[in-house]
Amino acid sequence: MGWFSHKKKQAPTLEVAKEEVWVVCPSCKAHVYREEWEKNLKTCDRCSFHERLTSAERVAMLLDPKSYTELNPRLTFSDPLKFVDAKGSYAEKAAETSTKTGLKESIITGIGRLRGRKIVLAVMDFRFMGGSLAGGTGEKIRLAAEAAIRHRYPFVIVAASGGARMHEGIISLMQMPKTCAAIARLREARLPYISIMTDPTTGGVSASFAMVGDIHIAEPRALIGFAGRRVIEETIKQKLPEDFQTAEYLLAHGFVDMIVPRPGLRDTLHQILAYRRT
Amino acid sequence: MGWFSHKKKQAPTLEVAKEEVWVVCPSCKAHVYREEWEKNLKTCDRCSFHERLTSAERVAMLLDPKSYTELNPRLTFSDPLKFVDAKGSYAEKAAETSTKTGLKESIITGIGRLRGRKIVLAVMDFRFMGGSLAGGTGEKIRLAAEAAIRHRYPFVIVAASGGARMHEGIISLMQMPKTCAAIARLREARLPYISIMTDPTTGGVSASFAMVGDIHIAEPRALIGFAGRRVIEETIKQKLPEDFQTAEYLLAHGFVDMIVPRPGLRDTLHQILAYRRT
Amino acid sequence: MNLDFETPVTEIETQLLELKAVADPDAATRATIAELEKQREAKLKALYASLTPWQTVQVARHPERPMLRDFIAGLTVEFVELHGDRLFGDDQGIIGGLATLKNQQRVMILGHQKGKNIEENLRCNFGMARPEGYRKALRLMKLAEKYGLPVLSFIDTPGAFPGADAEERGQAEAIARNMMEMAVLKTPVVVLITGEGGSGGAIGIGVGDVILMLQYAVYSVISPEGCASILWRDGSKAPEAANALKITAPSLKQLKIIDGIIPEPLGGAHRDYPAIMQTVGNLLGKTLKSLVGVSAGKLVSRRYNKFAAMGRAS
Amino acid sequence: MNLDFETPVTEIETQLLELKAVADPDAATRATIAELEKQREAKLKALYASLTPWQTVQVARHPERPMLRDFIAGLTVEFVELHGDRLFGDDQGIIGGLATLKNQQRVMILGHQKGKNIEENLRCNFGMARPEGYRKALRLMKLAEKYGLPVLSFIDTPGAFPGADAEERGQAEAIARNMMEMAVLKTPVVVLITGEGGSGGAIGIGVGDVILMLQYAVYSVISPEGCASILWRDGSKAPEAANALKITAPSLKQLKIIDGIIPEPLGGAHRDYPAIMQTVGNLLGKTLKSLVGVSAGKLVSRRYNKFAAMGRAS
Ligand SMILES: [Zn+2]
Numbered sequence A, B: 001m002g003w004f005s006h007k008k009k010q011a012p013t014l015e016v017a018k019e020e021v022w023v024v025c026p027s028c029k030a031h032v033y034r035e036e037w038e039k040n041l042k043t044c045d046r047c048s049f050h051e052r053l054t055s056a057e058r059v060a061m062l063l064d065p066k067s068y069t070e071l072n073p074r075l076t077f078s079d080p081l082k083f084v085d086a087k088g089s090y091a092e093k094a095a096e097t098s099t100k101t102g103l104k105e106s107i108i109t110g111i112g113r114l115r116g117r118k119i120v121l122a123v124m125d126f127r128f129m130g131g132s133l134a135g136g137t138g139e140k141i142r143l144a145a146e147a148a149i150r151h152r153y154p155f156v157i158v159a160a161s162g163g164a165r166m167h168e169g170i171i172s173l174m175q176m177p178k179t180c181a182a183i184a185r186l187r188e189a190r191l192p193y194i195s196i197m198t199d200p201t202t203g204g205v206s207a208s209f210a211m212v213g214d215i216h217i218a219e220p221r222a223l224i225g226f227a228g229r230r231v232i233e234e235t236i237k238q239k240l241p242e243d244f245q246t247a248e249y250l251l252a253h254g255f256v257d258m259i260v261p262r263p264g265l266r267d268t269l270h271q272i273l274a275y276r277r278t
Numbered sequence C, D: 001m002n003l004d005f006e007t008p009v010t011e012i013e014t015q016l017l018e019l020k021a022v023a024d025p026d027a028a029t030r031a032t033i034a035e036l037e038k039q040r041e042a043k044l045k046a047l048y049a050s051l052t053p054w055q056t057v058q059v060a061r062h063p064e065r066p067m068l069r070d071f072i073a074g075l076t077v078e079f080v081e082l083h084g085d086r087l088f089g090d091d092q093g094i095i096g097g098l099a100t101l102k103n104q105q106r107v108m109i110l111g112h113q114k115g116k117n118i119e120e121n122l123r124c125n126f127g128m129a130r131p132e133g134y135r136k137a138l139r140l141m142k143l144a145e146k147y148g149l150p151v152l153s154f155i156d157t158p159g160a161f162p163g164a165d166a167e168e169r170g171q172a173e174a175i176a177r178n179m180m181e182m183a184v185l186k187t188p189v190v191v192l193i194t195g196e197g198g199s200g201g202a203i204g205i206g207v208g209d210v211i212l213m214l215q216y217a218v219y220s221v222i223s224p225e226g227c228a229s230i231l232w233r234d235g236s237k238a239p240e241a242a243n244a245l246k247i248t249a250p251s252l253k254q255l256k257i258i259d260g261i262i263p264e265p266l267g268g269a270h271r272d273y274p275a276i277m278q279t280v281g282n283l284l285g286k287t288l289k290s291l292v293g294v295s296a297g298k299l300v301s302r303r304y305n306k307f308a309a310m311g312r313a314s
């Protein structure tokens, strides 16, 4: 849904020379010691720019070391529509992406400990076709939610997605109700379901599992929204304000419980999850 | 809550000479045959002005003849605060009103048939201290809701009130949660609860049982609102639009399901109540 | 009003018009008229027997295609419209209310409402709903659950309204919440895609026990134009995108997204309202009968499994 | 900052200030200071032993009276604020979040938030909430129900905000819905009136199992000024109205509207934050302990009976 083009504008890659000791913040251009940049989990404490993380980095940052066992590691993308577009076949493109990233789909799910507490964690990965929501993604979320219910663990999801993956057409669209039906079961089981919205959380993902969390935590400045900015501007024939569809905008409009800089995420989650008494 | 003063402005009495064959519509001043005025249940089909009805008129207009048995007819106002103001004692004022109107409180409740179907009907009467909500009013609504649950009849309420009655102070305020708790029980019992908002439905009544109906039916041009118009204008230091807090305004803003001219109320209720299958 | 690809038919129809305009036509003229009518029907049959997905999109978007109020007029003997979301407003892009079908079955009907002219379209925003529309729909569905009424959800929208106000008031939340609540609604839900199944805007009221689709309706994660402009870098490649996206009823039936295809009269529903009403009415009657006896628990678990199966690596 | 009726005390305090300003006071000065302090306390005790309802209103509205964030700071070891109603906005007139009390009891705290200066008051609208504030409160209460957390609702508001926008977005609906849902919330609810119990604005988050009230708080169906301007035709008759309306804690306890009065330190809570926090903390702890074991069903039926009894012709 109009999000891939977005990739170029929003996520300037990091200008860094391997042996360089410095990192230049893509947003405010500040020069930051590489060490400090890593310590701050690739965020800029001057302008709070948050660089995208891989799912592996996300898991490492949230869970206790060596506490993570992946669920459904072999579940991979499928090609229900035998989709071919101007750039060739979806199956090939996905296979390529898979080899390049080592990922089998746009999400990894598993069970691990967060400061000692067992949780089910699902983490999307923008590198796999923009973190787009497709059959495999929805299925892994559903299976993870079922695992949470079986073990009675809280379920935490980290959204990072350009929306539904067009290449799987209607199957991708159906992952929206499918994941929401799974979240409804979590609610029935009175299990905590925390949604962490990172940059970007858009389209079909914002309009499904990401937006029905008990508690919504957004990373600063994350782009969170349903319709594409350009589509909206064409519709209303006006420029949108700078902060439109940012985490801060959603906080002001009532859709996000809190904005937590990345370094504070793990402790905040630990804090919140202690409040479950059912 | 600031509504009595309202009585003078909003409800111009009917200029009619007993033996006159004409009635002058207080709103558009049209001359209407008395017979036609009565046939239209005291409404003007030129400007849709709806004159206030007494509770007895309301019952007669909605229920099949001789099908109405009153519930708690002897339940009367009480004076928990022994309230006395500049105009004297509340107890005396209420007693006077009672003698003048034959009413014991601002509401009458009972069981009757609406085109053959048994319902519990509660009808407020503006003549009794502006239809204000006080201890006796809340208690009769609660008891009526309990009767509906016992008999598994739908509950229909006709609101006509200036809000909570100051003379019973906090007791009046407590009728708001008390009635809402009774409505919650109706919901639990899956019994239809229809709220008919007539002129005026304001203050504590609009902010309690009148506004949590399965279906909201408003009479045309009825004044429906929470805070007093004058209070709001003082707060925002601006004049409010003419249609502010009218039934039509609430329809546009999503708080009323439909506006039904009085002559059509009985059939509409009959229509709606046929849809209950639990 | 005929579609571009129906030009062969249009030509015959223009001739027929001229001939029929003749006051009292002689035998020869009458014979030609009959012949032309036979040709017209054959042409129409041929065209509609091999519609391409992109042509199907045109039929699905036909301005005279029956819209929700037409279905309500054609399928019910009574409709009591209910307004408002009890929170913010009364969106005209989604309407709904209590209804009695011709077979006397009482239901809650809701769905997208498009306009037949510019004035109606401005009022109902071309069938593109705002959050308050989805929240009204949810209120009506919960009311149906309370009264024990089955829900009939009609889908025909280009998509959820992509406006700044809609975004501001939580279009994403409204759609997500609807799907979650519909997934566990304790009453039968029948979904009928009649025209355009516009992505999130459609699935926002599209979770049900039985999903039916009119023969020439379409249902897609993105419009063919949108997909073409992104994956083909060229909006004019919409026909290719339409092919690739598998958005027609036969494809969706094959992909097990829908449960039934409702045949349309020759040349599409817009050419014969009574016929489509008859077909839809019968199928709805049967479908409801099959669902009404099922316990709420069983309905909900079957619903969960139905959507769970969509996208499982078969 | 002293109140008008405290002028006798203020006089003594001014003298004390002067004397205490003396660098190293001689024995005589020290004796006078001690004497004056004894007199000050006696004066304060006398005044507060016989506060009129109208004087109580002044104390309840005192700008330095502890407000919700003060109670949160004083009663909890952890507070995780939660924002937004997931529908329209994040009202600052009502705030809430997860909290751990000093006795390690985990709760959901919510309530009206007033400001200590004009800037804060503009942000939180003087503690007068809009519909989105009540809807945020309801979301947090439902979350507490899901997590099995008791709810602590702090009341301190002049009333629900009487603005055109608040009316437009359904202030009446938001308050009515809250009372209905709180009536059947399947978790313990403790309500604490700390300052002004402003009519509908208060009861909108005021339905609970135990209703506690600070000694000098007030709780009324209408402000004394509002009542006076209507029933006495003269706003300056507020003191009479305050008497007639029975809005102080003792009267409300007698009328069985509240379950307990929390004693305040001499001269009101604003004169000794630590003391009031201590008292409130202890009572809350005990109250919660008494409720936590009770089944949800019993809580809800007792709640129903509690409010049913209010106004029954005794
Ligand atoms: Zn920076």
Ligand SMILES: [Zn+2]
Pocket: B025, B026, B027, B028, B029, B030, B044, B045, B046, B047, B048, B049
């Ligand atoms: Zn008139």
